[in-house]
Amino acid sequence: MSLNIHNLSATLEDGTEILKGVTLEIPQGEVHAIMGPNGSGKSTLSKVIAGHEGYLVTGGNVTLDEEDVSDMSIDERSRAGIFLAFQYPSEVPGVSNANFIRAALQSRLPKGEEIDAVAYYKKLYSKMDLLEMDRKFTGRAVNEGFSGGEKKRNEILQMMMLEPKYCILDETDSGLDIDALKIVAKGVNAMRSPERGILLITHYQRLLDYIKPDQVHVMAEGRIVRSGGPELALELEKHGYDFLKEAAFA
Amino acid sequence: MPYEESTALLDEETHEAINIDRTKGDFVFPERHKFDAGHGLSAKTIDYICDVKNDPQWVREFRHKALQVFLDKPAPTHWATKDLENIDFDRIRYYLSDGEKPKRSWDEVPPEVLETFERLGIPEQERAFLAGVEAQYDSEAAYSNMKEELTKQGVIFVNSTEGLKNHEEIFRPWFGKVIPTGDNKYSALNSAVFSGGSFIYIPKGVKLKQPLQAYFRINSESFGQFERTLIIADEGAEVMYMEGCTAPKFETATLHSAVVELVALKGARIQYVTVQNWSNNVFNLVTKRGLAMEDAEVRWIDCNIGSRLTMKYPGVIMKGRRARGEVISIALANTGQHQDTGAKMIHAADETTSNIVSKSISVGRGRATYRGQVHIPRHLKGCRNNTECDALLINSNSRTDTYPAITVRGNRHATQHEASVSQVSEEMLFYMQQRGLNEGQAMSLAVNGFINDLVREFPMEYSVELKRLIDLEMEGSVG
Secondary structure, eight states: OEEEEEEEEEEETTOOEEEEEEEEEEETTOEEEEEOOTTSSHHHHHHHHHTOTTEEEEEEEEEETTEEOTTOOHHHHHHHTEEEEOSSOOOEEEEEHHHHHHHHHHTTSOTTOOOOHHHHHHHHHHHHHHTTOOGGGGGSEETTTOOHHHHHHHHHHHHHHHOOSEEEEESTTTTOOHHHHHHHHHHHHHHOOTTOEEEEEESOTHHHHHSOOSEEEEEETTEEEEEEOTHHHHHHHHHHHHHHHHHHHO | OHHHHHHHHHHHHHHHHHHHHHTTTOOOOOOOOSEEOOBSOSHHHHHHHHHHHTOOHHHHHHHHHHHHHHHHSOOOTTTSOGGGGGOOGGGOBOOEEOSOOOBSSGGGSOHHHHHHHHHTTHHHHHHHHOSEEEEEETTEEEEEEEOHHHHHTTOEEEEHHHHHHHOHHHHHHHTTTSSOGGGSHHHHHHHHHOOOOEEEEEOTTOBOSSOEEEEEEOOSSSBEEOOEEEEEEOTTOEEEEEEEEEOOOOSSOEEEOOEEEEEEOTTOEEEEEEEEOOOTTEEEEEEEEEEEOTTOEEEEEEEEOOOSEEEEOOEEEEOSTTOEEEEEEEEEEOTTOEEEEEEEEEEOSTTOEEEEEEEEEEOTTOEEEEEEEEEEOTTOOSOEEEEEEEEEEOSTTOEEEEEEEEEEOSSSOEEEEEEEEEEOOHHHHHHHHHTTOOHHHHHHHHHHHHHHHHHTTSOHHHHHHHHHHHHHHHHTTOO
16 A cells, blocks of 8 residues: 555646656655755645646656546545645635634545534644644634744644545745754654655755654656665765756766 | 636536525415505505505505605616616516414414425524514515513514504604615615514613514515514613525516614614525615614624625614714625625714624625715714725636725714735635545635634524525535
8 A cells, every 4th residue: 555656747837847757656654755956846746646736747647545546636635545734834714723624524524424523622632732732723713823833733733633644744844943843743753653654845854853764765857866765865964966966867 | 727617617516506505495385365466566556555554644645755756766777787777667566465464373374384484494593592583474474473571571573564553653753764765766665665574662771682583585476575674772772683584586586675774772782683595586675774872883784695686785874972883794796696785884973983894705707896885074073983895706707896985074083994805715725625625615614714703793593504505605516
């Protein structure tokens, strides 16, 4: 069982090529990291996997536990088990966090079935405690007036509540101070499980000090140019991306 | 572009949603009217209505005079929509009733009328949280009842006919005083053919803990409903009045043209809550205005979801010192609908305060218009107005217009005006859909968030209904 990205190519609406044949497999039970310079297509990859309609898939596909998701809508993919922690989460004015997460959970239930409110809040509070979030948070509108750190924690909270099969975290570490980073990492580590695959997209090695990946991939110009163990991240940290690109295209 | 395709799909879905939505109100029983004024409007129609209702002479004269005003006044198409010209006044029936007096018990109401209101949940609501209910079916109330203890306190809650006959001494001095016959073409029409609606009197110092409710139901095709409501809260009295309305979806256009006058005497407080859910072939042309005397307060809490065209600008004339006026309004215009709503605040005494908060949502090719009028004359001092109007556009072909007219003379007043137009962004939708909500659910949540702070102003029982209606409008055929 895995999230399998096979030779995936995608363009913008204007035809600009962003992904040029990405192949990557994230098996259940593993944590993979994609690193790479800005503009290499990392964020686009996460959005295309989630089914964003602003991109046109021109080749390849994504399968979730052997099921092709190509014809699935964004929300179908979500309910099938793909979760994306956004780099820049949207605000949803007037909708409280508690109601938003509840609606997301409700969307996973069969018609006519209702969420048990007591159990819901119990779970919500326990996850919030783990992420050191204030109880007042439940009543605040989704991401409205949140600091960068609060937004990222909120993404992790939603992930913990929805318990997806595969988690993609798009630059969740960016803009976080070290304390916030540790809390976010604690949340992600708590999500590690033999039944779950996690893909971390990051620019910096720093995150990987707290979340140990099984595999590291380097992306450049729309392709995975190198894959290896955790030591690859350290190598990158030492030599920078230019070194790698040179090596890859030499 | 994928986004346009998906919103086009939503439009289709919301279009279907209208049909789903109407299932609650979209049913019809065969007519069994004893009295039918027939199609078209003339002096004969007026006499027919007066004869059936056994109106006193002063009312007969009032109606005939009003008919003339109606006929003389052109439709206000120089500022309002040309769609008004599509109302064929000759094809409308102006009075339909079974000739029965309103019943005090649901058991005595004719079975199909009872079933109608049962399906709309009215008797249930009455048991749950209302102090009194009037249920109007076409031209007349079929049921009217109030808790006994209120009768003992001197509260009057009857239909307009009973009001003008049995309580003339209170009714007549205020009738047509807040909204004169000639205020506009449609208030003149109502004054000519009015029937039904409520007359309420709350004696000095009596504060009603539970709301009174009226429900207006149209059951007949090619029909016009013209209820007339007058609410008088005596000094220090308090009342909340709620009205709801539905009609089946007929082939031909239906007309609803009400006049509602509120009088809040010194220190009194009236809250008037409306959830309008007419089917989308109803022309809903309503004149609503309140008079607030010293330290009195009039609040209009207004939600317009249905109808083909609604034109409604609830107003408050603040006639006494420190009087307060407020309009809280939500409008949702779907494809084929035009919600032309707003507020009128006339400051006529020192230190009067008015507040207008209006939020509109335009879906598909729906159109929402806000028209506001705030008037503060030079000779007054210490008046304040706050106006906020926010519009949310769901689709790229949705439309919103805002016409705020704030006239403040002199420099001893404070006014504040804010307006905004926003859209549910593609990124916000993507975010919500990534969490598992389908497009309709995501839209619905965004819309509910947009109006959330206003929904809280509605009584709890209504806010639940309101959210449900909006979900149905937004979610389409999502199952």
